[in-house]
Amino acid sequence: MDMNRFRLRSFVEKLIELGEVEIHEEPVPLADLSRIIEETPKATLFRKAGPEQVEVVAAVCGSRSRVAAALGVEYRQAPHEYMRRMANPQPVIEVPSKEAPAHEIVLAGEDADLTKLAFHVQHEFDGGTYISSGIDYTVDPETGRTNVGCRRLMLRGRHEMRSNLTNNSDLKKIYLKCLERGQRLNVSFVIGSHPIDFLAAGLRLPADEFALVATLRGEPLSMVRGVTNNVPVPADAEIVIEGYFDELGHRELEGPYGEGYGYYGPMHIDPVFHVTAITRRKDALFQSLLHSGQNLSRADSPNIAALNAEVAAWKALRAAGIEPAVICAPTSTGRQQHVRVAIKQKNPDDARRVISALFAVPRFKHVFVVNEDIDVFSDEQVEWAMATRFRADKDIVIETGFPPHYMDPIIAGDDVMTKVGFDLTVPFGWPDRVENRVAHAPRFEKPARFKAVSEALKSKPMYFAELMEAVGSRDGREIALELDRLREEGMLTRLEDGEWALKLRA
Template identity: 45%
Template sequence: MNEIAGQAGQSAAQRLDFDRFRLRRFMEDMNEAGEVKIVDARTDLADVAAIVSANTQAVWFKNVGPEGHELAASVAGGRARLAKAFGVPERQLLAELMRRLEAKQPVVEVARAEAPCQQVVVTGDDIDVTSLPVHLQHGLDGAPYISSAIDFSIDPKSGWTNVGLRRLMLRSETETGVDLNAPSDLRVIYMEAAAAGKPVPIAYVIGSHPVDMIAATMSIPTDELSLMASLRDAPLPVVKCITNDIRVPADAEYVIEGWLDPHGYVEPEGPYGEYMGYYGGVKKNPVFHITAITHRSDALFQTISISGKHLARTDTSQLENLRTELNVWRALKMTVREPLAVYAPVAAAGAQNVRVQLRQRVPGEARSAIMAVLGACGVKNMFVVDPDIDIFNDEEMEWALGTRFQPAKDLIVVDNVRMSPLDPSLDGSRTGSKAGYDLTWPFGKGGMDTIIPAAPSYQGKTFPSIAAALKDGPKYFEELMAAVASRDGREIVRELAAMKAGRDAQGRWTAGE
């Protein structure tokens, strides 16, 4: 069970920084970095989705709806933003995530009076979730959705806090729908409770630092408050909810408390634009009953971007991307000697396709990597390349696919395996196919046709003459220019012709007869 530290004689305010990981502070930092579009004008909730979808930056609405709420959108909708949240360059993001997963940080419980997320408490007849700035995100959605809710629940078997990320569809002032169809720890907890006729206490946090959102996407067998503290690389302040015993981050913007109805999957929820870029239809799902809403006095609400053609701009693809890369890296480390880099392109929802760069040490390692990842992860298509290909560069990846791949021998297809049910290409099936693309050179292959041309650098030994250079051994033309410090080259052509110089099998010039 997670060990939650007490205050040891000091107040939480003295020991903990309640602003460092709050959403408002992150948005201020991103604004200074040029990653935020600020909308000062009063904005109708009906206009929010169009403004967000038209922007590649995060968007900060200062005056939304008749209540004049502040609303942050697409906070995690770019890899640069996630990298800044972790304080590292983009290409070091995965390495930093893995480092933090190994670091332990305490979870510190604070008094309610010290918890910013409970500066304002709304209970009883005053509860009205429809007064929050919740907007219609896609044209055919079943209702306005809270898309950024991080859920906190307790597994009664272990006592651990389970953390996830899911959507809430507005139903009334005190009820929402909640999607619990996808496999998850919360689904297991709920189904066991519902079978016994018991409600599931739960709390949803809205307005979170990207590090917390990444923690919510992870599925690691541990108390996930500790996981959140590890990813913050700092102590996590938590506070007990007002109407249940669940502990949530004390520095959150909003918390919605309540319980999941034990009557089961009985109410229609959806349609909704799903993370793969298409609609999910109407599903039967449980109902969430609200018992309290608490928030900071200057709270900043949050919505995340999801679905549509431009998935690379969405929060969901960026968050899926990092989780996929972590899972793939773990599978690779168990299988091959020297994986070098992993990238899951966000344009494919951050989870369907993955690129792997590795250095083969023995024959067959590329195929071993493919089999391990396709078996262990939810990846649909995997591309493996040699160290000379930059997996973050689409141009280089297309070149490798076009010039190092023979479908008859380099394509691995695995059929009748479990796939994401949200993949529309399954056409309703519960199983499908996965493919591995071996874009590496055959192990040990060399020769001129594997050398990548580049502009001459004119590096090499110097000699008093071309004849002296050739006497030293065969030379490429570039080496001959370097040998006599030629800045032209045509005079060397004339001299080689006069010498009747020869060529070897590699095309190098020789002294001839």
């Protein structure tokens, strides 16, 4: 097995080749990392971060094209490549510790000092220093089922941290069951993962989630058991924090923390995680995510979640018997509250059917449907479709009574979410008249077919630019003069859409 193919460092090297990384060779204090990370749309690589001068990379997943590069495709192909991989399950293979790069250095007990890791403050009002890039691996002690998720980590002491286990998640469910039995829960956090592992971790499926990582990678996944907690993690990880959530349950305040919606999540009561070992590669690359801010399309989790949301939309529409042309979940909303779908309109109710199928997907709040000529990845084009093809009295669908997303700031405290569908398609059956066509610059590509304007118009009526091309004009003014001569001779007329035509002789 190639233990470097899916290691984070290899992916960062690929991004450097693509010109996607801003590199800081100078020493940078940990306090300045977040400001620098937030200022650039690129990923950021710090060669000497903090007093230990460690290498830190951030915002690796902070653009659609970088997430698509992780799948080895152009971003419009990413949902299709993702679905192709999901249809080809891959196994997990256990490898011994000596074969695992993640175990090149093992620090256990007192040596497992969290303060040697680059926890850093990420947002102005955060409750402390954080690691934002943790991917947690667990095996449910009751069922044996494996679980993977992303969870932030707040530094508490040299050997303890807090994590956010407040929201509903499988990890929380597994932990609560352990508490009922008076047990602790062994978990390992990987710091430094390939973007594909984040895609898998962002899914909540009733399945063996370790195998999901393998399946999305598109090849078998080598995993190695923890040296102190026996929990398997990818053997190619950069850094692993092993330990357990203790049996005392939710008891300490965690947060506030800059959240995916661009606002802060409040403090809540969470459990304490005890570290039993830190293992790593010799040349481990520490990872940070850009998590919140005002340019959410540059942050990691909106780009990870957007692809997961687009795949969910493809599946929901296909299940409803609808084949969309293109789907985009805009990353600037942070949490995929919006979804845009381009369709080839065949029936008057096509847009409505898309809206109703996507209202059933919990995460989508606002659904926008456009014709195929609109690029759903272009804010400009969707805005234009809204301005010119949408009538609020006819083209809006509003339904309420949906369960809200607990973090949506406008819904907070309410127990229902209202969903809106915007039909931005042209009125069905719009006549093909010149005033209904989209204006584009002319392209003169075909060779001349006629010597004179009158000869060209004898073949058929023509629009002005069509006429220029037909006679090989590279100017146009001489055509205007020639048309005027024909008009004076009484030979010329105009058709309804503006084509020039010769008058029919009586």
